[in-house]
Amino acid sequence: MNKAIRIFLAASFIFSVLIWAVAIAQSATIDSSSVIDKLVIGTTDQVEDINVNDGIFNTYREAFLTKSLIRVDPSGDFVPSLAESWETDDAQKWVFHLVKNATWHDGQPVTAEDIKFSLEYLPEKLGGSNWNIIKEVNAPDERTLIITLNSPDSNFLTNLLMLRTVPKHVFESVEDPKRFNDPDSAIGCGPYKFLDFDPEAGLIRFQAYDSYFEGPPSVKEIDIRMFKNQEAMMMALQKGELDTVYIYSGGISYYYVPDLLENNDLEYILIKNSGVPAAIWANQNRTPFDDVRFREAIGYAINYEELQNLFTAGYGRKPNAGFIPNGSLNYIETRPLTYNASLAASILNETGLLDAEGDGMRNLADGSEFQPKILVRSDSDSVRLGEMLKKYMNAVRLDAQIDVADSSGFWNAVDGKDYDLFVSRTTPWGMMMEAGYDTGYMDSRSNGWPAINDASFTELVDDLLASSSKDETARLAQAIQEYYASELPAIPLYWNDYVQPYNKKYEGYVVNPIHGILSYETFFGLHPA
Amino acid sequence: MTINGDRQTHIFRKLMRYGFTLFLILSLNFALPRMMPGDPIANLLGEQARHNDPQTLELLRAEYGLDQPLHIQYFRYLQSLTRIELGYSIHKNSSVARLMADRLRWTLLLVFPSVVIGSILALLLGSLAGFKCRSPTDYVLTALFLILYTCPSFLMAMLLLSIFSFHLGLFPLGNLTTGGTTGLKYVLDMAWHLILPVISLSLLGASYKFLVVRNSVSQIFDEQFVVAARAKGLTERRILLVHVIRNVLPPFISMAALSFGFMVSGALIVEIVFSLNGMGTLIYDAVMARDYPVMQGCFLILTVFVLAANLAADILYSVADPRIGGKGT
Known part of the structure; x- marks a missing residue:
């Protein structure tokens, strides 16, 4: 090799090293400038203590401290987390393959045995309806977890979103986690x-x-x-x-x-609320609330535009009868809810609710007094909403009364089905419960707020749980929305967007x-x- | 019987009466929370856990003794009181004693100075206004304290927060400390955080006491013994400080004692506005969640403080006015 070539190669090598060094330096500069120190x-949510039983701390536990087997991406799809992959043939037996390099914050490796322990220990010590569907959990090796359910549940991954994994080596000696407020209780992965x-x-x-x-x-x-x-x-x-x-x-x-x-x-993001911020729920165990025509009349008596203006300041939308907000997965357009007081009055007349006593207010079909009670919570916008609903119902000559209760009294009445109508929201997570699409609130085997006594609805929910394909799920989700729209077990009052401000x-x-x-x-x- | 003997009998009778009242209130503290609608365990599990988890509900009820008949629960409650055991909070994952010790410490730091400052302000300015009745000083002070008296506590606290913390930046926007400080820095930081809440509570507390003191002083100045004192040639200042104030003291002691007694119930609104963890929010949260052990613990301490303050007021009455507690009372 002659001298000129050697000089050329040496110069090329030095030049390459310099280019590489500059690139590294630039990349380091970009990296450090993109880091946020704090x-x-x-x-306004209050944490009482760093305890696995503290509801608000658990929100931060889920977001920051722990990982479940899977997580959802911004579009709502399930993506790997502690499990790098998973499979199921029948939606009843689920096999998860764990990542190899996950560790707890004290340096111990995360194993399948930890997940099995979490799935068994937390429900046993703290309760939780999400996990009643699990028949057994097995960890045949450090990286494989097999969960067998009591029956097929295609929505099981949604339940897993709420799994707050805990390290077995820390918690196995803790008899009562409700009284374990040690910093070790916050060790996660x-x-x-x-x-x-x-x-x-x-x-x-x-x-x-x-x-x-x-x-x-x-x-x-x-x-x-x-x-x-x-x-x-x-x-x-x-x-x-x-x-x-x-x-x-x-x-x-x-x-x-x-x-x-x-x-x-300051700036803000508008977040589409996948829950329903306010809805009126009817108790179908009572007459005439079990009559779909009565519920339909209530639906027409409500002025949705006025509610939207009063309660959402322009960040809301008029709802459809299908309940599920637009933008949700497998959403379909159902009948828009509209205000038509004369139609409401006419339907009420057809149901036999007439003014028998001549006092200007409707009586039950047997002529007895009828004062539908609207149960509302004292610590929310529900009282104002209750006043508006009372006004709308009075306008169609229903002598509605407001029954205000604090949170405990309210849920006590709802649990005991001791109400005619009540006002409550649904949360985004709540909409995903059971088979999704609000079935966790609607189905009497779960929360069952409206006390639906209809075998066809139960069958729809079961089919949805057993569904094994996206197309089938979409078809059933549409059928559920059509059911809500035709039967009106609950009437959404408005849909809205959250305002999320930031600097x-x-x-x-x-x-x-x-x-x-x-x-x-x-x-x-x-x-x- | 001597006057001292009469006074001892008077105090002994009072103590007996207070003992009975204490027992009665303790029984009410047990009964009232249980008479309210709502289930603490159902609240604990949350709306989404209720329908699928009857077994857990039962286990938790048993853990807190709520599965027992009421008379057994009452007996156990009295037993635990004799052992000074307040139990474990159903909702806050902590012992009631620890919760109350934390909250009581901060509540006393917040409310005690507020009651003292408010009472001194009311006594001094109320006496001045009464002494200079129908003068410009009286008009200005009375108008000012009337405005304060009619001002809702949340408005007063929010105005102070908005003006002095948000717009002027002189004080923090809430909480008891900044965090991460120790020693003298911690004490100064805490004082800095407590200044606005204490001012707020002092002004609110002073406003109604001021009006009582002012009216009492102005009325007493029309009494015969004041005329006699003037006729003896005593100065107005001496008449006010020696003769008038002493006659104002019994109603003032009564008001101050009540303020001290209710001190441990905290100051809910001010605690919420300034984001403070005090007894007010502890009691409110316990009532909302039907957290029986916390409610019982808080009401117990409140009862003891109110009764003790009333007893102290009774004793101070007889010191301020020797006719009280003497023969024939």
């Missing part, structure tokens, strides 16, 4: 580990777990600041003390939107169907603007 999130909880400061801190099996997240620390009222929380957001806010299954009050629009540092200094918030902005994609993709 994200401060305000909330998620992208964040628990740092501390300071109740006096209303502060919970989570730190990125560098050995997380999918790599460390781009947000290095997440601080949750708790407020007991939304006004103070929004002041903190406006002052820049918070980067964003979080309210489980909800957004901020629409009252604050004008302030957000005036503040150049513009960071961008890349991605919304998850279960936990909103507390998503995998946010933790890994959020970056300075």
Whole structure:
């Protein structure tokens, strides 16, 4: 090789090394600039203690600390998490293959035995209807988990979204997890580990777990600041003390939107609510609420446009009779709910509810007094909604009365089916329960709020649970919506979007169907603007 | 019997009466939560767990002794009180004693200075307004305290928060501390967090006491003994401080004692506005969740404080006015 070639090769090598070094440096610069040291999130949800039985802490446990076998992506599809793959032939026996490199925050490996322990220990100690469908769990080796159900359930993966895995080596010696408030109780296998909880400061801190099996997240620390009222929380957001806010299954009050629009540092995302923010539910164990024509008349007596204006400040939509909000998976267009008081009155006349006593109000078909009671919760918008519903029903000469109860009294009455009508929302997670599509609320074998006594509905739910193909599921989901539209077991009052505000200094918030902005994609993709 | 003997008998009778009242209230504390509609265990499991989990419901009821007949529950409740065992919260995953110790500490730090400052303010300014009755000072003070008296507590607290924390940035937007501080820094940080809530509670507490003191002082100045004191040539200041204030003290002691007694019930609205963890929110949460052990524990401590404060007021009455507790009372 002559000297010129050697010089050329040496120069090429040095040049390549220099190019490579510059590229590395640039890449390092990009990486460090895209890292967020601390994200401060305000909330009005109150954590009492770092306990596996604390409802609010469990929200953060699911989002930050633990991982289930699967998770959902922003479009609502199931994607791998602790399980890299899974299979089922009959929707009854499910086999999961676990990732190899997942570890708990104390460095111990996550094994199939840990998942089996979690699936058996937590329901035994804390209860939970999600897990009653499991017949047995087996862990034949460290990476394989077999879950056998009592009957086929094509929606089983939805239940697994709520699995808060716990390390067997920590919890096997804990007799009563409800009284275990040690920091070890917060050891998980998620992208964040628990740092501390300071109740006096209303502060919970989570730190990125560098050995997380999918790599460390781009947000290095997440601080949750708790407020007991939304006004103070929004002041903190406006002052820049918070980067964003979080309210489980909800957004901020629409009252604050004008302030957000005036503040150049703030922006907001509109999140389509996959739950129904307000609906009126009829008790089909009672007459005349068991008569679909009566429920239909109530449906026509309601002025949906007025409710939408009063309660959603322009961030709502008039609902359809099919109940499931538009944008949901397998949504179909059903009959739009419309206000028609004269039609409502005419249907009521047909049902035999006439003014027998001549006092201006309708009586039951046998001539006895009829005062339908609307049960509402005192700690929500339901009281105002109840007043509006009373007005609408009075307008068609139904002598409706409002029955206000606090949360405990309200659920006591609903559980005991001691109501005529009640007003309640459904949550996005609740809409996914049982066979999905609101069946968890509707089916009498589950919550059964409207007390449906119809074998054809039960059959639809069973078929949906046993469905093994997407096409079949879509067909049955449509049939369920058509059933809701024709039978009106519950009447949605409006659909809405949540307002999710944030400070513009960071961008890349991605919304998850279960936990909103507390998503995998946010933790890994959020970056300075 | 001597006057001292009469007073001892008077105090002994009072103690007996207070003992009976305590027992009666403790029994009511047991009964009232159970008379409310709602099930603490169903609340604990949440709306989505109720229908599929009757077995868990039963197990949890047994764990908290709620599966027993009421008279057995009542007997156990009294037994646990004699052992000063307050039980375990159904909802907050913590012992009632620990919960109350945490909350009581902060509540006393918040409410005690507020009651003291509010009472002193009311006594001083009420006496001044009564002393200078129908003067510009009286008009200004009375108008100011009337405005404060009619101002709802949430509005007053929110105004203070909005002006001094949000707009002026002088104080934090809530909570008891910033977190992460120790020693003197921690104490100063805590004081910084408590200034606005204490001001808010002091002004609210002072407003109604002010009106009572002001009216009492102005009425007493028309009494014959004040005329006699003036005729003796005593200065107005001496008449106010020695003769008038002493006659205002019994109703004032009564009001202050009630304020001290109810101190441990916390200040729900102010706690919510300033995001503080006090007894007010603990009691509210317990009532909402039907958390019987916490409700019973909170009502017990509240009962003891109110009765103790009333007893102290009774004793102080007889000190302030020797006619009370003497023969024939």
